Amino acid sequence: MMGGLQRLGRSALLFFERLGRGNLFLLRVLAGLPSLLPRGHLLVQQLYSVGVLSLLIIAVAGLFVGMVLGLQGYYTLVDFGAEESLGVMVALSLVRELGPVVAGLLFAGRAGSALTAEIGLMKATEQLSGMEMMAVDPVKRVIAPRFLACVIALPLLAAIFSAIGVMGGYFVGVGLLGVDDGAFWSQIQNRVDFFDDVMNGVIKSVAFGFVAAWIALYEGYDAVPTSEGVSRATTRTVVHTSLAILSLDFVLTALMFD
Amino acid sequence: MFQNRSIEIAVGVFVAAGLAALFVLAMKVSNLSAFASENGYSLEARFDNIGGLKERAPVTMAGVRVGRVEKIGFDNETYEAVVQLNIEHQYDTLPKDSSASIYTSGLLGEQYVALEPGGAMAYMKPGDTFKITQSALVLEEMIGQFLFKAAEGGDGQ
Numbered sequence: 145m146m147g148g149l150q151r152l153g154r155s156a157l158l159f160f161e162r163l164g165r166g167n168l169f170l171l172r173v174l175a176g177l178p179s180l181l182p183r184g185h186l187l188v189q190q191l192y193s194v195g196v197l198s199l200l201i202i203a204v205a206g207l208f209v210g211m212v213l214g215l216q217g218y219y220t221l222v223d224f225g226a227e228e229s230l231g232v233m234v235a236l237s238l239v240r241e242l243g244p245v246v247a248g249l250l251f252a253g254r255a256g257s258a259l260t261a262e263i264g265l266m267k268a269t270e271q272l273s274g275m276e277m278m279a280v281d282p283v284k285r286v287i288a289p290r291f292l293a294c295v296i297a298l299p300l301l302a303a304i305f306s307a308i309g310v311m312g313g314y315f316v317g318v319g320l321l322g323v324d325d326g327a328f329w330s331q332i333q334n335r336v337d338f339f340d341d342v343m344n345g346v347i348k349s350v351a352f353g354f355v356a357a358w359i360a361l362y363e364g365y366d367a368v369p370t371s372e373g374v375s376r377a378t379t380r381t382v383v384h385t386s387l388a389i390l391s392l393d394f395v396l397t398a399l400m401f402d
Numbered sequence: 403m404f405q406n407r408s409i410e411i412a413v414g415v416f417v418a419a420g421l422a423a424l425f426v427l428a429m430k431v432s433n434l435s436a437f438a439s440e441n442g443y444s445l446e447a448r449f450d451n452i453g454g455l456k457e458r459a460p461v462t463m464a465g466v467r468v469g470r471v472e473k474i475g476f477d478n479e480t481y482e483a484v485v486q487l488n489i490e491h492q493y494d495t496l497p498k499d500s501s502a503s504i505y506t507s508g509l510l511g512e513q514y515v516a517l518e519p520g521g522a523m524a525y526m527k528p529g530d531t532f533k534i535t536q537s538a539l540v541l542e543e544m545i546g547q548f549l550f551k552a553a554e555g556g557d558g559q
Contacts, residue, residue, distance in 0.1 A: 185406075192409045196416045226508075235431050300420025307423035310431055329430070334460070338432035346424070 166362050169283075173361070176281065176288035186289040194255045194290070195297030199304070201250055206305035209242055210234060210312025217313075218321050227321075231328040232335045234313030235306075239336060239345045240401070243306035245393050248352035251298055252385035256360035259290055260381040263364025264374035272365075287365065291357045298353030299346050306345065344400045351396060352389050359385045442469055442490040443528035447502040447515070452483040453538025455504055455513045461487050463517045468493040471515060487515060498522040501534035513538060 180187060217233045263286065266272050272282040310332075317323040336342070360381045367377035452474065461469040469489035477484050489496070499520030506513050520534075 188410055188413050191413045191416065195420075196412045199416060199419075239427060239431065297416075300417060300423070303420050303423040303427060307426045307431075310427075332431055336432040337458070338428055342424075342427045342432045 162366070165366065166358070169362050169365060170358055172283045173287050173291050173358075176284035177292060179284045180288055180292060183289075186285070187292055190289045190293035191297060194259070194293045195300065198251060198254045198297070198301060201254055202247055202301045202305050203308050205246060205250055206238075206243075206308035207312040209246060209305075210238060210309030210314075211316045213237060213242075213309070214313035214316030214321070218317060218323070227317075227323050228327040228331055230317045230323050231310075231313065231332040234317070235310050235332045235336050236341060238306045238309040238313075239341050241345075241393070241397070243302045243309065244345050244349040244352055245389060247302040247305040247349065248298060248356060248389040249386055251294075251301060251353070252356050252360070252382055252389065255294065255297070256356050256381050256385050257378045259294075259357075259360040260364040260367070260378045261374060263287070263290075263361060264367035264369070264377050267365065267367060268369040268371070268374060270369075287361050291361055294357030294360070295350060295353045298356065299349040302345065302349035302352075340401075344396075347400075348393065348396050351392060355388045355392060356385045359388060442488050443494065444472055445487045445489055445496075445526060445528070445530055445532065447485045447487060447532040447535050448477070448480070448482045449485060449502075449504060449535050449537045450482060451537040451540060452485060452504060453506075453513055453540055455485065455515070455538065459512060459514050461489065461515045461517065463493070463519070468517070485515070494525065496526040498524045498526055498530070499533060500526065501536065502532040503536035504538035506539070 213234045214230060217230050218227055221227045221230055221233070263272075266282075266286065272286065275282045275285060314328065318325050318328055363377040363381045363384070364374075367373045455471065455474065457471055457474055459471045460467045461471060469487055471485060472488040473486040475484040475486070476482075485502075487502070496517065497520040499522040501518045501520065503516050503518070504513055505516050517532075
């Protein structure tokens with residue numbers, strides 16, 4: 145009985161300790177961002193590995209998500225004779241929800257896990273402490289460029305995802321199923337608002353990029369420096385980032401689209 | 403050096419593609435292109451019942467979109483709905499006795515405000531109010547009236 149209570153208390157204390165360290169870590173990263181300005185090449189390098197290398201999975205996933213939305217939406221809408229609204233359905237669901245969320249989830253799996261493994265291995269092979277030894281702050285040199293790269297890359301990836309998805313819906317709807325070309329686009333332009341829909345999607349994806357970067361980098365930085373510790377940290381990154389993105393999406397949706 | 407250069411080019415392409423996608427979403431998907439002429443002048447119309455009219459709904463004339471619904475309010479004294487319409491500047495020759503009606507596009511479509519020009523020589527000025535308005539048709543009311551008529555007709559026979 146007492147043992148159970150003690151275990152509960154210990155895990156609660158550990159949880160809050162981790163949470164606190166995570167927040168301090170975030171503060172240090174944010175404080176390290178200004179020092180990036182004279183060192184743009186670090187950011188470019190990370191944008192390449194985080195953004196450019198994620199491009200393929202994002203583009204292909206966006207295309208197929210849009211095409212599936214086109215197919216499924218058509219079969220439902222055609223019953224009501226409202227297949228002209230197909231474009232609106234595809235565009236709104238992509239721009240508002242699926243673009244930021246699915247791009248964020250794929251990003252967590254593709255880039256977040258890689259970041260955690262990289263940082264965790266750097267820690268395990270004592271590269272980070274080596275840097276500290278040389279009076280180089282690893283947070284400024286290693287973490288901050290990766291953090292900023294994520295925050296920049298995810299909104300761009302989400303926009304690419306949405307745009308390609310709308311094209312996929314267009315191919316299926318107009319090309320395959322014979323929805324009217326003009327009605328498809330005019331309905332979209334009538335009903336999709338730039339600030340309410342597109343910009344809110346962008347804000348969402350910035351928030352998701354922030355969260356994904358924070359979790360991935362912190363898990364790597366805080367990993368137990370063994371091969372098992374790194375592998376567990378990588379798993380935790382994917383799980384926690386996915387959960388965080390999905391729940392944050394609900395909160396942001398509730399705030400944005402009242 | 404070459405490695406660095408190709409990475410930079412790839413990142414440049416990536417950023418450009420992302421911005422281009424955003425641009426496509428802004429111009430092709432959303433109605434931002436219609437925003438350029440958004441700052442028109444505003445007119446007011448009072449309706450007994452606006453049905454399901456929403457803010458930002460289109461305002462049309464002869465089927466052409468000439469503006470959009472800016473604001474929907476309620477007058478506490480006359481119990482009327484007060485609808486502010488934003489009309490684009492290029493359509494500033496609305497006759498004074500034009501009328502505004504609320505119609506539905508299609509059977510299940512959204513509701514919009516249709517303007518019909520009158521015959522007066524003077525034009526409407528910003529802030530003017532439409533004298534003649536026609537409220538939205540509420541389906542339940544129509545069905546109710548129809549049933550009432552049908553019942554009356556049935557009694558007579």
